[in-house]
Amino acid sequence: MAVILYARVSTRDQTLEHQISQAEAAGFKIDEIVADHGVSGVKHRLRDRPEGRRLYDKLRAGDMLVLRWVDRLGRNYRDVTDAVRHFIRSGVTIRTVINDMTFDGATTDPVQQAVRDAMIAFLAATAQAQAEATRSAQQAGIELAKDRGGRFKGRKPSYDRATFQTVREMADLGHGATSISKHTGLSRQAVLRIRDNPNLAEAALCRWGI
Incomplete structure (x- = not known):
């Protein structure tokens, strides 16, 4: 194997x-x-x-x-x-x-097969929905960065784009903030900021060119 x-x-x-x-x-x-x-x-x-x-x-x-x-x-x-x-x-x-x-x-077992196939369909649909949401968040972040003219970057994010994506994916799958924090190494507060307001989190990445 x-x-x-x-x-x-x-x-x-x-x-x-x-x-x-x-x-x-x-x-x-x-x-x-x-x-x-x-x-x-x-x-x-x-x-x-x-x-x-x-x-x-x-x-x-x-x-x-x-x-x-x-x-x-x-x-x-x-x-x-x-x-x-x-x-x-x-x-x-x-x-x-x-x-x-x-x-x-x-x-x-046909019932177990149906449950398996439903889970596959759910995860595939979540992947597409998350991609569409990320595109929207990226555009919102770019527009916000343009509106501010790059004059004020604010604090540099404690996360990179890979960690940002991981938080979004795990949140979409129903993981709690504490679980995501342990998995990514981010503070619980940072996880909540990304989860609850991905547009602002995306804007911070764009402002810093991350």
């Missing part, structure tokens, strides 16, 4: 090292890393990415696909659900670092 970590690395919100270290800290023993750099999870289907395409040829029955979260596969509902179901049908087990979720074809 091969354990393969797939990482999608955008230019601003993630790094490959961050995704690898999170997986290793969660106890995964990674045999191989497949990574796409600088590709959009909204615009590029998994099959259309140079490395994402390799997963369809590489993964075999009994293998494990590790993802930081399902949004690494993409941020398009249909693409993500199609990809996950394809791999499951092929006998691949999918596990996520965040929330330690497992998706596989082990069960033959």
Whole structure:
């Protein structure tokens, strides 16, 4: 059985090292890393990415696909659900670092299959919704920074863009502020500021060019 970590690395919100270290800290023993750099999870289907395409040829029955979260596969509902179901049908087990979720074809019970498929659909929909919300927050942050003319930056944020994304994702999944604080190393107050007013948090990142 091969354990393969797939990482999608955008230019601003993630790094490959961050995704690898999170997986290793969660106890995964990674045999191989497949990574796409600088590709959009909204615009590029998994099959259309140079490395994402390799997963369809590489993964075999009994293998494990590790993802930081399902949004690494993409941020398009249909693409993500199609990809996950394809791999499951092929006998691949999918596990996520965040929330330690497992998706596989082990069960033959139709009710359990329905629950599994509903969870896959929910996570895929959340990934797309979160991407749309992030775009809105980014635009609001840029406009706010323009309105202020860059004259007052305020205090430099205690978080980078990767941590900002992690807080948003975990909050969307229902994690409490204390749990997110422990996971990210941010103060609970910083987590609450990001969770409750992402536009202002995004504006702070834009003002500092983060």
